[in-house]
Amino acid sequence: MPKTFIAKRLPPGLKHSKFKKLFLGILAYGFALPALYAQESAKLDEALNLKLEDQLLVRPVVPDDLAPTFTSSKKLDGVVDRQMRLEGDAVIRRNRTVVKGDLITYDPDTDIADVEGNAALIKDATSFKGPKAKIRLDAQSGWMDEPNYELREIGGSGKASRVDFKEDNEFEFEKLTYTTCRPDNIDWYLTASRMDVQQDTNTAVGTNGVLHFFSVPILYTPVFSLPTGSARTSGFLSPTYGRVKRGGVQGWDITVPYYVNLAPNRDMTLFPRYIQQRGEQLGGEFRYLEKNYQGILTAEAISDAVYGKDRWAFGLKHTQTIASGLVGYTDYSRVSDDRYVDDLGKSLNGVVNRQFNQEVGARYAIDGWSVLTRVQKFQTLQPDPTNPVLLPYEREPQVNAKFTKNNWNGLNFSFESDATRFTYKGLFDASNPLYTGRTFKEGNRAYAVTSVAKPYMTPGYYLTPKVTLRSTQYTVDPFPGQADLNRNITLPTFSLDSGVTLERDAIELNGFMGKNMLMTLEPRAFYVYTPYTYQNDLPLFDTADSGFGISQIFSENSFAGNDRVADNNKITLGITSRILDADTGVERLRGVLAQRIDLDGQRVGLTAEQKPTKRSDILAGLSTRLIGNFNLDGLAQYNEQVSKLVQQSVTASYRPELRKLLNLSYKRTVNPVDAKSTTDQYEVSGQWPLAKQWYGIARYNYDLISNQVLNRVVGLEYDADCWVVRVVQREYRNTSVLSTSEIYMQIDFKGFSGFGSNPINLIRFNIPGYEPISPNPAPISPFESYE
Numbered sequence: 001m002p003k004t005f006i007a008k009r010l011p012p013g014l015k016h017s018k019f020k021k022l023f024l025g026i027l028a029y030g031f032a033l034p035a036l037y038a039q040e041s042a043k044l045d046e047a048l049n050l051k052l053e054d055q056l057l058v059r060p061v062v063p064d065d066l067a068p069t070f071t072s073s074k075k076l077d078g079v080v081d082r083q084m085r086l087e088g089d090a091v092i093r094r095n096r097t098v099v100k101g102d103l104i105t106y107d108p109d110t111d112i113a114d115v116e117g118n119a120a121l122i123k124d125a126t127s128f129k130g131p132k133a134k135i136r137l138d139a140q141s142g143w144m145d146e147p148n149y150e151l152r153e154i155g156g157s158g159k160a161s162r163v164d165f166k167e168d169n170e171f172e173f174e175k176l177t178y179t180t181c182r183p184d185n186i187d188w189y190l191t192a193s194r195m196d197v198q199q200d201t202n203t204a205v206g207t208n209g210v211l212h213f214f215s216v217p218i219l220y221t222p223v224f225s226l227p228t229g230s231a232r233t234s235g236f237l238s239p240t241y242g243r244v245k246r247g248g249v250q251g252w253d254i255t256v257p258y259y260v261n262l263a264p265n266r267d268m269t270l271f272p273r274y275i276q277q278r279g280e281q282l283g284g285e286f287r288y289l290e291k292n293y294q295g296i297l298t299a300e301a302i303s304d305a306v307y308g309k310d311r312w313a314f315g316l317k318h319t320q321t322i323a324s325g326l327v328g329y330t331d332y333s334r335v336s337d338d339r340y341v342d343d344l345g346k347s348l349n350g351v352v353n354r355q356f357n358q359e360v361g362a363r364y365a366i367d368g369w370s371v372l373t374r375v376q377k378f379q380t381l382q383p384d385p386t387n388p389v390l391l392p393y394e395r396e397p398q399v400n401a402k403f404t405k406n407n408w409n410g411l412n413f414s415f416e417s418d419a420t421r422f423t424y425k426g427l428f429d430a431s432n433p434l435y436t437g438r439t440f441k442e443g444n445r446a447y448a449v450t451s452v453a454k455p456y457m458t459p460g461y462y463l464t465p466k467v468t469l470r471s472t473q474y475t476v477d478p479f480p481g482q483a484d485l486n487r488n489i490t491l492p493t494f495s496l497d498s499g500v501t502l503e504r505d506a507i508e509l510n511g512f513m514g515k516n517m518l519m520t521l522e523p524r525a526f527y528v529y530t531p532y533t534y535q536n537d538l539p540l541f542d543t544a545d546s547g548f549g550i551s552q553i554f555s556e557n558s559f560a561g562n563d564r565v566a567d568n569n570k571i572t573l574g575i576t577s578r579i580l581d582a583d584t585g586v587e588r589l590r591g592v593l594a595q596r597i598d599l600d601g602q603r604v605g606l607t608a609e610q611k612p613t614k615r616s617d618i619l620a621g622l623s624t625r626l627i628g629n630f631n632l633d634g635l636a637q638y639n640e641q642v643s644k645l646v647q648q649s650v651t652a653s654y655r656p657e658l659r660k661l662l663n664l665s666y667k668r669t670v671n672p673v674d675a676k677s678t679t680d681q682y683e684v685s686g687q688w689p690l691a692k693q694w695y696g697i698a699r700y701n702y703d704l705i706s707n708q709v710l711n712r713v714v715g716l717e718y719d720a721d722c723w724v725v726r727v728v729q730r731e732y733r734n735t736s737v738l739s740t741s742e743i744y745m746q747i748d749f750k751g752f753s754g755f756g757s758n759p760i761n762l763i764r765f766n767i768p769g770y771e772p773i774s775p776n777p778a779p780i781s782p783f784e785s786y787e
Contacts (some may be wrong), residue, residue: 067095069137071106083107090115094137098122101133111138119144121165125152126199128163141165149173151197154751155180155722156226158189169199176206178226180751181722188213188723188749192224203233211749226752232261237269242744244275246343249306251276253742265289271300278304281344283313293320295330302344311336311344328362338381342740354381354389372400391426393541412453418562419446422541440485440539443476447562461500468493468556470565476539489533491565495556499524506579513626516582524574524594526554532567535604539563545606548637548647550621553596559606569600592621615640617647629656639672646670653769659695661769662686680704685713685767693719695773697728699766708733713766719773724748728763748773 074088083105086092090104092113102117112134119133121144128147135142142165150157160176172194179189188211195206204226211219225235235258242253253275260268271283283300295318304311315333322328333356335341341354361374376395382388398420405413423442453466471490478484499522506519543561546552554574558566574594580587601612618638625631630653637647649667663685671677685699699713715728729743744762763770 069094071104073104078105082109092137096123097137097140099133099135099137110136112136112142126150127152130163135165139167140169141167154226156751157183170197172196173206178752179722180749185721187720188752190224190752195226211752213747232259232267234259234261238746238748240744240746242742244743245741249277249343251278253744273300273302275302275344278302278306278344293318295319304343307337307339307343309337311340313340313344322362325366326362326364329360331357331359333357334379335381338383341381342383354383355379355392356381368403368405370402372398374398391424393422393424395420396423397421410454412455413451415448415450417446417448419444420541422539439478439482440476441479443474443485443539443541445472445474445476445539445541445562447472459501462498464497466495466497468495472562474538485537485539487538489535489538489565491530491533493528493530493556493565493568495526495528497524497526497554505582509579513581513588517588518580518582520576520578520580522576522578524554524572524576526572526574528556528568528570530556530565530568532603533565535564536608540606543606548617548619549635550592550594550619553594553616553619558602564604564606566602567600567604568598568602570596570598570602572596586625587623588625590621590623592619594619613641630654642672644670646672655769659687659689659771659773661767662688663768678705681710687767687770690716695719697763697767697770711766713763715763717773722750724750724773726760726763730762730766 070093071084071086071091073086073090076084076086078085084107086104086106088102090101092099092104092106098121099113099115100118100120100122101115103115105114106112113136115133115135117131119130121128121133121135123140127150128144129149130144130147133142133144133147135144144163144165146159146161147163148157148159149163156178157180158176158178160173162174164172164174166172173192173196174194175192176195177189177191178195179186181187181189190206191210191212192206193208195204197204206224206226207222209221209224210217211221221236225233237257237259239254239256244251244253253273255271255273258270258272260270262268266286266288268284268286271281271285273281273283275281279302281300281302284298286297288295295316297318298315299313301310301312303309313333313335316330317332318330320328335356345353356379358377358379359374361372361376364371374395375397378392378394380389380391398418400418400420401416403413403415421442421444422440424440447470449468449470451466451468453464456463469490469492471488473488474485476485502521504519506517509517509519540563541561543559543563546555546558546560552558553572556568557564572594573596574592577591578587579589595618596616598612598614598616601614603609603612618640620636620638622634623632632650632652634650635648636645638644639646645668647669649665651663651665653661653663655661664683666682668680669678681701681703683699683701687695687697690696695717697713697715697717699711701709701711703710709731711730711732713728713730715726717724717726725745725747727743727745729741731739731741733739746760760772763772
């Protein structure tokens with residue numbers, strides 16, 4: 001017998017007004033008539049105007065108390081106003097809820113449906129199937145025996161001895177299993193005595209959970225929580241297992257992080273950690289975000305059995321809006337001892353941070369002005385007493401003010417003033433070159449810099465003359481045996497920057513590139529003049545050589561900082577050529593060639609007068625994107641005096657598709673004066689599929705001068721249906737005499753645990769472009785849960 005719908009077929013004996021109202025509601029809803037419940041017609045009309053996203057998700061917005069009920073079955077019996085009996089492929093639908101079964105007994109007065117045989121309840125992306133169920137439709141409450149369930153939004157499924165449905169989209173499982181694996185390949189599953197799922201709050205909390213991996217129990221937890229949506233939820237993150245050799249101590253290093261979702265704007269992550277031979281360490285990170293302030297607080301502590309003392313680390317980054325335009329901030333970090341980061345640290349890129357910033361200050365901005373006031377100190381670690389690290393000067397305090405006004409009557413105007421008291425907490429040894437520039441124990445420095453520029457800009461050329469006046473005052477206290485210093489220097493600087501842009505159609509490249517191309521020729525000339533004044537008696541509070549590159553060769557000062565001003569009478573000539581995609585403007589190739597000509601020869605140096613040179617090294621750079629997935633960048637610096645390349649670097653990257661990448665770089669720097677400063681290194685890194693579901697990751701950084709491996713990373717990733725495992729081994733040099741060796745393993749159970757801090761971040765820092773395998777099941781289609 002074909003299926004029939006009571007919305008189209010009126011059973012005999014229909015006289016009860018309530019059932020008649022139900023029938024008319026079904027008919028009106030089916031034909032979209034506005035006559036359903038005249039007193040509620042306005043509300044219903046508004047509800048029937050479904051938004052596009054609601055239509056795509058197949059979610060009518062009619063409230064449950066107004067929604068009609070649809071039924072279908074092969075056979076329909078019973079007293080209509082009291083009880084209906086649907087037999088054979090029986091279905092009841094209301095709004096987003098579908099109830100199915102071999103036999104459904106439905107009472108309109110109580111709105112309760114008793115389902116026997118192949119019972120099923122489907123709502124949105126959640127479904128339950130079992131032998132028997134009892135469901136109240138309006139409250140969507142009831143129970144089901146021995147259900148098989150699916151939580152499609154998170155890819156979870158399982159079975160239970162019973163599930164109880166409660167109001168507000170809540171249901172409770174008893175004696176359940178849970179997994180995100182396919183039914184034919186259940187590699188892992190969780191068993192629990194009870195689990196309470198609240199879909200409105202995206203939380204699922206259970207008790208007595210046991211995690212099984214290939215049918216072997218590997219973890220027990222008395223209480224656990226699972227994510228039931230994309231929102232944050234408390235629970236364990238993926239543990240990290242490692243074997244580490246640091247500071248002569250070798251052993252297991254295990255971290256089991258736990259995430260605590262305190263509030264929408266506050267959370268915390270705990271990092272219980274076990275380090276073999278050293279003991280247990282507890283770390284934590286607390287994040288907060290309020291209307292007027294935000295920050296991150298980190299802390300960790302351990303009673304180190306090897307070191308014989310309690311050891312700790314602390315960090316705080318906090319910003320707070322005090323008033324409109326006024327922001328206060330704190331950036332403070334400190335560790336217990338000089339060897340902490342070498343013994344217990346978690347360096348990601350192989351570079352060990354031994355200087356910790358301790359800064360408190362405030363910033364104020366209004367009408368082009370920005371004012372900074374701060375106190376800045378440092379904790380500089382000294383792990384090797386025989387090889388001390390130079391301490392920086394500290395600022396106690398600093399007040400800095402800047403003002404910028406562009407296009408002010410055609411002029412660009414800027415002003416900066418600064419007053420700082422510098423202090424030096426380190427030792428002084430005039431005979432040790434390490435302490436060069438640390439001849440003053442403390443001192444005051446104030447400076448003011450004013451500049452005015454008049455830019456002339458057209459599509460084909462530009463010309464920018466600029467005048468700058470810098471005045472600096474020093475009042476400093478020397479170390480014993482050194483002379484006092486109270487001096488002011490005032491220096492003007494004039495610069496003229498100019499350039500031309502020529503462009504033509506690169507017809508000769510159209511065939512090779514397969515599209516229309518443009519070529520440019522952009523010559524540039526930059527002149528700067530600053531008179532000479534003796535500066536070798538001045539301290540070096542915050543100044544260093546700015547290096548030599550494309551950006552520095554076109555600058556007004558060859559020093560970075562405010563304690564040295566280079567004497568200039570220099571012209572820098574350069575030329576740039578680009579090849580562009582005429583349709584999109586994407587740059588496919590860029591070449592740069594530049595050299596600086598010194599008409600007088602610079603004499604000012606960092607610590608002593610330097611020998612004047614008339615011409616700088618020649619710089620040449622090349623960057624290509626000719627093939628969409630292949631990038632090549634190169635830089636060369638040629639010294640005419642020694643007739644050789646003193647710096648060369650090449651970087652290549654190939655990324656044909658996601659999780660396929662190769663990086664290659666080579667860098668060589670030659671110091672003609674000091675051979676010990678010469679560096680010669682190459683590096684290879686990448687991520688590549690090795691076989692089905694297997695990925696290899698690696699980085700190899702080698703120094704050709706010392707014949708040593710500076711940083712080596714080797715790892716494997718396996719992407720199963722519902723879990724991911726990654727193993728990473730790394731070895732890097734902390735100093736010339738210290739090295740660290742680590743091996744980490746991490747398992748992600750998709751849809752059950754999130755990422756831990758290692759080794760995902762470790763790989764990202766070491767392999768540019770690395771893409772981790774997603775820990776979440778694939779998202780469902782909007783139509784997957786359609787019934």
